[in-house]
Amino acid sequence: MAVVESAERTSSTAVSLRSLAPYLAACLVVGFGLFPLYMMITTSLKTDHEAFAWPPVWVFTPTFHSYLGALFGFGGRRADHYVFNSLLITLASSALAVSLGAMAAYGLARFRFRGNRDIAFYILSTRFAPPVAFIVPIYLMVQRSGLLDNALALVIVYTSMNLSLVTWVLRGFFLDIPIEIEEAALIDGYSRWQIFLRVALPLVRPGLAATAILSVIFSWNEFLFASILAPGYAATIPVYLAGFSASMNIDWAEYMAVGTLAVLPIMIFTLVLQRHLVRGLTFGAVR
Numbered sequence: 001m002a003v004v005e006s007a008e009r010t011s012s013t014a015v016s017l018r019s020l021a022p023y024l025a026a027c028l029v030v031g032f033g034l035f036p037l038y039m040m041i042t043t044s045l046k047t048d049h050e051a052f053a054w055p056p057v058w059v060f061t062p063t064f065h066s067y068l069g070a071l072f073g074f075g076g077r078r079a080d081h082y083v084f085n086s087l088l089i090t091l092a093s094s095a096l097a098v099s100l101g102a103m104a105a106y107g108l109a110r111f112r113f114r115g116n117r118d119i120a121f122y123i124l125s126t127r128f129a130p131p132v133a134f135i136v137p138i139y140l141m142v143q144r145s146g147l148l149d150n151a152l153a154l155v156i157v158y159t160s161m162n163l164s165l166v167t168w169v170l171r172g173f174f175l176d177i178p179i180e181i182e183e184a185a186l187i188d189g190y191s192r193w194q195i196f197l198r199v200a201l202p203l204v205r206p207g208l209a210a211t212a213i214l215s216v217i218f219s220w221n222e223f224l225f226a227s228i229l230a231p232g233y234a235a236t237i238p239v240y241l242a243g244f245s246a247s248m249n250i251d252w253a254e255y256m257a258v259g260t261l262a263v264l265p266i267m268i269f270t271l272v273l274q275r276h277l278v279r280g281l282t283f284g285a286v287r
Contacts (some may be wrong), residue, residue: 043252067257067260079261086238086262089236093154093158097158100163105166123163166214173207174200222236227239237262
């Protein structure tokens with residue numbers, strides 16, 4: 001009897017370990033992905049001596065000296081100016097891309113005309129080529145327009161690049177809305193514009209949040225066009241970080257503080273819309 005009970009306990013333990021294995025693996029993967037972020041934040045709160053200590057200092061008294069240096073300038077250049085540039089360009093381009101993309105997506109989803117599906121695929125195909133393939137013609141257009149080192153140039157470029165993705169994704173969301181809902185609104189006397197604003201848009205709110213997050217992440221992190229079209233006063237925080245890392249005698253604690261300031265806004269934005277992002281990515285998956 002004791003042998004049977006021991007075998008049952010061993011079997012139940014094995015089953016428990018097998019059930020826990022996926023969770024342990026997931027925790028390891030998440031920990032591996034978050035460790036660089038943890039190191040960046042903790043290094044920004046250390047002194048120079050603690051940042052380079054070996055073995056690493058895990059328990060320390062936080063100091064915000066590096067953040068004061070980041071906010072009040074490295075060699076006359078203040079990081080807050082570049083953070084503001086990134087915020088302005090990112091919010092403007094994302095708002096334009098989502099607004100224009102929603103209208104284009106609704107038109108492609110609800111109005112039938114010759115070449116409807118071909119146009120939708122053509123819009124998506126503009127994202128097939130790598131961005132570096134377009135840098136020369138875009139640079140020439142911006143230069144001849146007198147918009148070099150101007151935030152407006154980056155707003156236009158980022159809007160055009162995000163517009164195709166937003167249109168393609170939101171078109172699928174609008175197609176998932178039952179047409180009977182809009183037909184009922186038409187019977188009630190709604191115009192097509194009122195249906196779009198008051199009926200369709202509220203129903204695809206998760207999709208709007210998902211595409212907004214994707215647009216914001218792309219615009220905030222984009223480096224190639226920003227470094228070439230706006231390398232000076234209108235530079236964004238990725239360009240500033242790249243230039244700062246190329247200087248001599250890098251103060252790593254302050255450098256990590258600038259990196260934390262660059263990551264913080266996008267983290268807050270994503271966390272605020274996280275619930276909508278999950279709903280948006282799973283919208284229409286189960287019928």
